[in-house]
Each structure stands twice: as structure tokens, then as C-alpha cells.
Amino acid sequence: MKEIKSVGIIGLGSFGRFVASLIPSRVKTIGYDIDAVGSDIRRASLGEVCAADVVILAVPLGSYDSILPKVGSLLKPDTLIIDVCSVKKMPESIFDMHLPDHVNILMTHPLFGPQSALGGTAGHRLVVTKSRGKRAATVLKFCEDQLGLEIDFMSGDEHDETMAKVHALTFFVARGLARMNLGDVVIKTPSYDMLQNLVRFDKTHSNELFETIELGNPYATIVRRQLIESFDILEKELSRTRETVDVNMSTRCP
DSSP, X not given: OTTOOEEEEEOOSHHHHHHHHHSOTTSEEEEEOSSOOSOOSEEOOHHHHHTSSEEEEOSOGGGHHHHHHHHHHHOOTTOEEEEOOSOOHHHHHHHHHHOTTOOOEEEEXXXXXXXXXXXXXXXXXXXXXXXXXXXXXXXXXXXXXXXXXXXXXXOHHHHHHHHIIIIIHHHHHHHHHHHHTOOOOSSOOHHXXXXXXXXXXXXXSOHHHHHHHHHSOTTHHHHHHHHHHHHHHHHHXXXXXXXXXXXXXXXXXX
């Protein structure tokens, strides 16, 4: 990334700070966030951040409509703006609305984060649904060669349809189990430990991320309904089996 001398990060939450830690020390890194505290990233105005060679948008999906018009008025034509949202069709449509003429765009979904990549990024996956401009190619080469990421290219629609099953379903089940308050038990099995792992997983991400994954993916609602319907069918099957067993038991009794 020799030609990239500065990176601006909009959103200094856990993922924004994590991304900053992956940027080479020789690259000037600045950040903008109206709420973040305790970050060692140099804080700057939105205008300063948008003047960087690369701008990384690391804010919740719900903030896109309010922040992108401001960013669009401040970006230089050759600045690369990178999206790292966990869903893709909706961010792409918002980008098209507010940045219709910007030619340097990279739409991605990192399939890793501060917890999962605690030991390093090598071997983790980065999904790319749109790559436009020379700097986008430069950043992707850095991700592949220096960070050891495996890059998957697909459309935003293909991404969301796939991640509804892989991502939204997992988050939904984890949140449901967490709300059951399973608690501690005297006897445990490996399968029960798997459930507890999902409960622990639910605690590692923010409510904003949960809502982005469940509400920002157009396919997530379909998958959630399929899961609920599957549970309902299973419960009805068990009820019918119970009735059959009860009848058989009653006919055997003297």
C-alpha cells in the first residue's frame, strides 16, 4: 500500500478500533466518532477523516442514511471508501443513492472480528460484493498478501441469501437461547455445551449488529419464519406421537 499514505475510520466502536490495528504503522490513521471514548486512535473532524486516501465506514447500518450525505460532500474523487457492513444489498442501495458518481468504492463483509481474529487474520475470509477503482485493488492485494485473508467475490444478493442461513439464523438462535436463561446445571453433555457456547456467542456482539443482521438482510425474515415453522411442526408431530402412545398404553391396561 505504498501509494496509500492515510486512512480515516468513521466509527470507533470495537470493529473500527480492530480495523485500525491492522493498518501498517507507517500509514497515518485518524478516526471520527461522536460517541467513542478511550480509543488510542487520533481523533479528527469528519472533514479531516474524509480527506484521507482511504475511508472505512464502520458504523451501524441504521446510521448510513444520516452519515453518507455528509461523507459524500467531503470525499475527494480519488478517495476509496470501504463498507464493512454485515449485510450487502441494503448498503449498496444506500451507497447508490448518496454516492451515485463516486468511482472508488469497495463493498465488503469481513467474516471475522476482534474476538474470532484474536490470534490473527490469516485464514479468515473477506467477502467482496463490489470493487471499483485502482485503490480498491491495492487494498484487496494487501488484505490477501499481508493479512492472509481469503477473498470471496459474489453479488450482494448472493451474499445476503447465503448469510441469512449462515449468519442471521445463528444469531437468532443464540439470542433466543440467551433469553431462556438456561443457567448452570449439575449434569452436562457435549450437546448442552454447544448450546451454552451459543449463549456465550450472543454476548460477544452488540445489539446494533444483531439488528443489522436480522433486519438489514431481506432474506433473514424468511429463514427465521422457516425455523419457527419447523419447531411448530416438530412440536405437533410430538403431540400426535404422545397421543398414540397414550392410546396404546390405555388399551394394554387391565
